[in-house]
Amino acid sequence: MGLAATRADGAHADATKDELLQFYRDMLLIRRFEERAGQLYGMGLIGGFCHLYIGQEAVVVGMQSALRPGDQVITAYRDHGHMLACGMDANEIMAELTGRSGGCSKGKGGSMHMFSTEKAFYGGHGIVGAQVSLGTGLAFANRYRNDGKVCLTYFGDGAANQGQVYESFNMAALWKLPVVYIVENNQYAMGTSIERSSSETHLHKRGVSFNIPGEEVDGMDVLAVREAGLRAAEHARSGNGPVLLEMKTYRYRGHSMSDPAKYRTKEEVEEQKTRNDPIERVKKRITDAGYANEDDLKQIDREIRAVVTASAEFAQTSPEPDARELLTDVYL
Amino acid sequence: MTQILMPALSPTMEEGNLAKWLVKPGDKIEPGQVIAEIETDKATMEVEAVDEGVISELLVAEGAQGVKVNTPIAVLSDGSASVPPPPRGAGAGGGGRAETSAKAPPAPYPDRPPTPTPPPQGGRGDDLEIPAGTQMIKITVRDGLRDAMAEEMRRDPDVYLMGEEVAQYQGAYKVSRELLQEFGDKRVVDTPITEHGFAGLGVGAAMAGLKPIVEFMTWNFAMQAIDQIINSAAKTLYMSGGQIKSSIVFRGPNGAASRVAAQHSQDFASWYSHVPGLIVIAPYDAADAKGLLKSAIRNPNPVVFLEHEMLYGTEFEIPDVKDWLVPIGKAKVKRVGSDVTITAYSRMVGLALKAAEQLAGEGIEAEVIDLRTLRPLDSATIVESVKKTNRLVTVEEGWGQSGVGAEVCARVMSEAFDYLDAPPTRVHQVDAPLAYAANLEALALPSVAKIVEAAKAVTYR
Numbered sequence: 001m002g003l004a005a006t007r008a009d010g011a012h013a014d015a016t017k018d019e020l021l022q023f024y025r026d027m028l029l030i031r032r033f034e035e036r037a038g039q040l041y042g043m044g045l046i047g048g049f050c051h052l053y054i055g056q057e058a059v060v061v062g063m064q065s066a067l068r069p070g071d072q073v074i075t076a077y078r079d080h081g082h083m084l085a086c087g088m089d090a091n092e093i094m095a096e097l098t099g100r101s102g103g104c105s106k107g108k109g110g111s112m113h114m115f116s117t118e119k120a121f122y123g124g125h126g127i128v129g130a131q132v133s134l135g136t137g138l139a140f141a142n143r144y145r146n147d148g149k150v151c152l153t154y155f156g157d158g159a160a161n162q163g164q165v166y167e168s169f170n171m172a173a174l175w176k177l178p179v180v181y182i183v184e185n186n187q188y189a190m191g192t193s194i195e196r197s198s199s200e201t202h203l204h205k206r207g208v209s210f211n212i213p214g215e216e217v218d219g220m221d222v223l224a225v226r227e228a229g230l231r232a233a234e235h236a237r238s239g240n241g242p243v244l245l246e247m248k249t250y251r252y253r254g255h256s257m258s259d260p261a262k263y264r265t266k267e268e269v270e271e272q273k274t275r276n277d278p279i280e281r282v283k284k285r286i287t288d289a290g291y292a293n294e295d296d297l298k299q300i301d302r303e304i305r306a307v308v309t310a311s312a313e314f315a316q317t318s319p320e321p322d323a324r325e326l327l328t329d330v331y332l
Numbered sequence: 333m334t335q336i337l338m339p340a341l342s343p344t345m346e347e348g349n350l351a352k353w354l355v356k357p358g359d360k361i362e363p364g365q366v367i368a369e370i371e372t373d374k375a376t377m378e379v380e381a382v383d384e385g386v387i388s389e390l391l392v393a394e395g396a397q398g399v400k401v402n403t404p405i406a407v408l409s410d411g412s413a414s415v416p417p418p419p420r421g422a423g424a425g426g427g428g429r430a431e432t433s434a435k436a437p438p439a440p441y442p443d444r445p446p447t448p449t450p451p452p453q454g455g456r457g458d459d460l461e462i463p464a465g466t467q468m469i470k471i472t473v474r475d476g477l478r479d480a481m482a483e484e485m486r487r488d489p490d491v492y493l494m495g496e497e498v499a500q501y502q503g504a505y506k507v508s509r510e511l512l513q514e515f516g517d518k519r520v521v522d523t524p525i526t527e528h529g530f531a532g533l534g535v536g537a538a539m540a541g542l543k544p545i546v547e548f549m550t551w552n553f554a555m556q557a558i559d560q561i562i563n564s565a566a567k568t569l570y571m572s573g574g575q576i577k578s579s580i581v582f583r584g585p586n587g588a589a590s591r592v593a594a595q596h597s598q599d600f601a602s603w604y605s606h607v608p609g610l611i612v613i614a615p616y617d618a619a620d621a622k623g624l625l626k627s628a629i630r631n632p633n634p635v636v637f638l639e640h641e642m643l644y645g646t647e648f649e650i651p652d653v654k655d656w657l658v659p660i661g662k663a664k665v666k667r668v669g670s671d672v673t674i675t676a677y678s679r680m681v682g683l684a685l686k687a688a689e690q691l692a693g694e695g696i697e698a699e700v701i702d703l704r705t706l707r708p709l710d711s712a713t714i715v716e717s718v719k720k721t722n723r724l725v726t727v728e729e730g731w732g733q734s735g736v737g738a739e740v741c742a743r744v745m746s747e748a749f750d751y752l753d754a755p756p757t758r759v760h761q762v763d764a765p766l767a768y769a770a771n772l773e774a775l776a777l778p779s780v781a782k783i784v785e786a787a788k789a790v791t792y793r
Contacts, residue, residue: 035363039382042339043402054364072540106573113571122539122576127563133529134564137536144492144518144542167529174524258342260375305363329574330608332632 015223017291020282023065023222025300027057027279030081032308033090034253037080037097040312041257046097050111053081055252058278059184060085062225063152066233070147074122074135075154077112078184078251082154086119090307094315102318106325129155129162132181136168139179139242150178150236158189160203166210169242173210176241180232181207183246184219190255191263204246212244219247220278223285250276334383335404338370338392341377348372350396350405359387361408368405385410467652473615474644476622477507477583481545483655484629485515488543491629494521494530495547495584504549505585505644531557531582535564538580538634545629548584551600551638558603565634566609579632583625586614586638587678587729588777594765599730601677604636605706605739611660612707614638616681618648620704623658631660640679663710665717669697672787673717675740676727677703680778684727687783696791706736714740715747723790724756727778732760754790759783 015023034052041050053060056078064073064085075082083093088104096103096114104114114124122138125131135153142149159165160183172179183203187194194201204214213235217228225247232243250272254261261269286292292300341348352369355361361381368379385408392405399405471479485491492515497504499512499522512520523530527548534544548554554561565578588597605612611633615621621639628635650656666681667688676684681702688698699717703709718724724744726737737758744756762776 032363035380035382038380039339042341042379043337044340074536104573105571105575108573109571113568115568115572115575117575122536123568123572125564127559130532130559130564133532133560134536134539136529137533137538138540139536140533141537141540141542144537164528164532167524167526168533170524170526171529171533254377258375260341260377262375329570329572331611332569332577 015226015285017286017289019065020286020289020291021300023061024279024282024286024297025304026061026064026085027222027282028301028304029090029307030057030061030084031279032304033084033094033311034080036308036312037094038253038257040094040098040315045316046111047099048110049077050097050257051078051255052253052257053078053251055272055278056184056186056219056249057081058222058225058282059182059219059247059249060154062222063180063182063229065226066229067150067152068233070120070149071233072120072122072135072138072142072149072151073154074131074138074151075124076128076131076156076159077124077126078156079112079114079124083114083116083119083121083124086116086121088114088116088119088121090311091314094311095318098315098318099320100315100318101321101325102314106329107321108325108329129159129164131155132159132162132165133168135181136172136177136179139172139177139236140175142178143175148237150180150233152180152182154182154184156189157183157185157187157194157198157203158192159183160185160206161189161197166206169207169210169212169244172242173207173212176239178236178239179242180229180236181212181242181244183244184249185246186249186251188251188255188263191259191261193263202246204244207242207244212242214244214246216246216248219249220272220276220281222278222282333388334385334408336367336379336381336406336408338399338401338403338405339379340401341370341372341375345372345401347398347400350392350394350399351376353390353394355387357387357389361385361387370399381408383408462651462653468649469652470647471618471622471650472645472647473618473621473639474505474507476618476648476650477625477639478509478511480622480625480629481508482511482514484626485511485519488629490541491543491545492519492521493545493547494523494534496523496525496549498522498547503547505641507639507644508547527553527556528560532560532564534580534582535560535578535634538565538578539568539576541577543579543581543629545581545583548582550596550641551584551586552596552598554582554584554600561604561610561634561636562607566607569633570609577632578634581625581628581635581637583628583637584639585641585644587640588761588766588773589641591768591770591773593768597766599638599678599728599761600636601638601706601728602730602735602739604638605709605736606734607707609634610707611635611705612638613660613705614678615704616643616676616678616702618646619650619656620658620664620702622650623656624660624704626655627657627660638678642679643682658704661705661708661710663704663713664702665699665713666702667698667700669699669721671697671721672723672725672791673699673701673714673721674725674727674783674787675701675703675714675737677706677736678729680727680729683778683780684783686780687787690780690784691787694788694793696787696793698787703736703740709739709743711743711747715744718744718748719751722751722753723787724752725759725783725786725790726756727759727783728761729778730761731763732758733763735760754792757786757790759786
């Protein structure tokens with residue numbers, strides 16, 4: 001569709017050594033953080049729903065690298081990776097998961113409802129599809145102020161069948177709002193595969209009726225994601241209206257912690273983990289180019305592990321919110 | 333040395349079976365590696381390692397049944413990272429989370445936590461405080477609302493209006509007449525017919541710091557958008573620990589118009605006034621419509637502003653002062669009386685005032701209170717009145733069950749029970765969808781006659 005004209009031919013532009021190492025570091029932080037969150041959930045320290053991002057790390061890391069300072073990000077409830085990519089502190093995210101006062105929502109939001117105005121992260125929303133209209137509104141404010149900002153609005157293949165997504169597409173295209181819609185197609189809406197839920201499974205085509213250019217992207221390749229993200233952000237920022245990027249990705253874990261994921265085969269998951277893992281793929285690029293050896297990468301691994309361990313400790317030592325917080329933040 | 337604990341698959345799981353070990357002592361393991369499978373009656377799941385190291389011992393044998401959550405199942409040595417300490421409150425038996433939380437003492441908070449109420453915003457007092465000598469002018473409710481929006485849009489460039497037919501058509505009910513001409517299409521925005529979408533878009537714009545006025549052609553259509561009003565606008569301040577604000581006004585005609593039947597004739601006052609985080613306003617006359625809408629636009633919280641189509645063309649006197657503001661959260665005594673208190677809001681205030689005149693002819697002096705703001709509800713004014721009259725009639729256009737009248741009655745019972753000389757009585761729409769037929773419509777809705785009848789009943793006349 002429309003974006004092809006601006007697309008660089010052939011392979012992805014090369015990333016520098018520093019960029020590749022940063023991608024590796026950022027994706028590894030998300031994975032180790034999520035593994036630790038899963039562990040704390042298993043220990044009963046995290047309550048309620050907890051949706052892990054493991055497997056999809058390349059999407060947020062690649063997209064975030066395409067942004068400028070001030071650009072906004074909004075997503076649904078599988079949001080821990082987005083927050084880490086936005087630069088939010090691992091401690092305050094983990095402490096929100098454990099419901100402590102040191103959490104970014106003071107323990108009042110939990111896994112699905114986290115925000116950071118400082119990092120332009122607007123949540124963290126629990127109702128499937130609602131964030132798409134909200135993100136369109138953030139973009140409306142950008143256009144109203146003519147401030148050059150772009151809003152990245154993420155949703156999943158499940159949300160792609162919600163009506164308000166298309167109400168939003170229509171207004172965004174009609175008013176040429178600076179929004180990039182990113183559908184993270186991990187192929188399962190909870191337990192329902194995309195083939196069982198969607199009459200058109202190529203979700204990048206879902207903007208056709210609104211003249212929104214769409215593109216399918218290998219969401220397991222952080223460089224492909226960054227390339228597509230740069231093109232899309234430029235398109236939206238230049239006043240050309242929205243873009244729809246379909247990130248083909250895969251979640252290794254169940255929909256939430258309590259989902260055994262029996263709707264797909266072990267072989268399918270194993271295939272993705274062994275042949276398509278986004279972290280392994282970037283790691284291979286790094287080692288093939290001789291940018292780092294196994295020992296260097298181990299060192300990064302240790303540093304990440306220290307950050308995550310510290311966040312888990314903070315999340316358990318930070319006190320529960322004071323009882324007085326019960327009735328604050330209801331009104332301004 | 334680090335212990336690997338039996339994990340919980342869900343918040344309610346207390347124990348499970350260790351179906352299979354995928355590692356043995358001496359194996360080196362990596363984070364993310366599957367080390368075991370556990371199962372409950374509902375599901376089987378894989379246990380992944382979080383730390384790297386060498387398995388030095390398996391503490392629970394493969395096939396073990398009923399392993400309590402948080403029981404150590406293996407020992408990992410040479411782990412470079414520490415494992416967090418056991419969870420708080422885990423009993424000696426290693427009970428699951430459900431058990432733990434059930435036994436946990438309740439959080440210490442005050443016996444009767446005060447209801448959070450928004451601080452008064454702007455507001456120069458209501459018209460009881462109009463300076464002496466102020467000239468009164470006559471305007472319609474429609475123009476009062478229009479002027480409120482125009483004045484606030486002149487005052488603050490972040491305020492804009494969006495909705496169906498608000499711009500070129502000049503408003504489906506002409507409430508936004510001439511705003512497009514003055515402010516242009518950037519700030520007076522015609523939307524497609526897409527309530528769910530533009531309500532959400534408005535909330536998003538508010539989260540970014542704009543101050544949208546979202547007009548619903550009628551509140552009936554806002555049911556398509558109620559998720560965004562409640563889940564996004566009303567709750568996000570709380571869920572974000574005070575970070576994300578939504579200064580937004582949702583407004584439009586509410587309640588029964590005339591002969592438009594069930595789907596276009598509903599009073600949503602009780603629906604929205606149920607929700608913490610929202611402010612709900614339902615004015616009657618032009619002075620309140622204008623002064624409260626101006627206060628609503630300036631308020632930093634999400635406001636549901638319920639107008640009435642049948643009042644748009646009604647003229648009222650309004651003080652001719654610059655920047656007329658009416659405080660949110662204050663009821664107004666529209667008629668002083670000693671025998672019975674009648675509470676009403678929106679169009680029902682007019683009916684209550686007529687009923688009071690009729691009652692006066694029969695020797696009953698009714699005190700009529702216009703609630704004006706339904707959340708926060710001004711209990712004090714109501715209770716003070718009932719302490720004087722000892723009798724209460726509530727009037728609302730909506731259905732009775734879980735209605736505004738039910739709330740008013742409950743508050744009076746709890747705060748002025750000993751002052752009551754008769755059971756409080758509610759006047760409301762009959763318990764059925766509103767009919768189209770003229771006679772049935774009239775029978776369904778509150779009327780002057782029904783209010784008079786109720787007032788006589790509580791005064792035993």
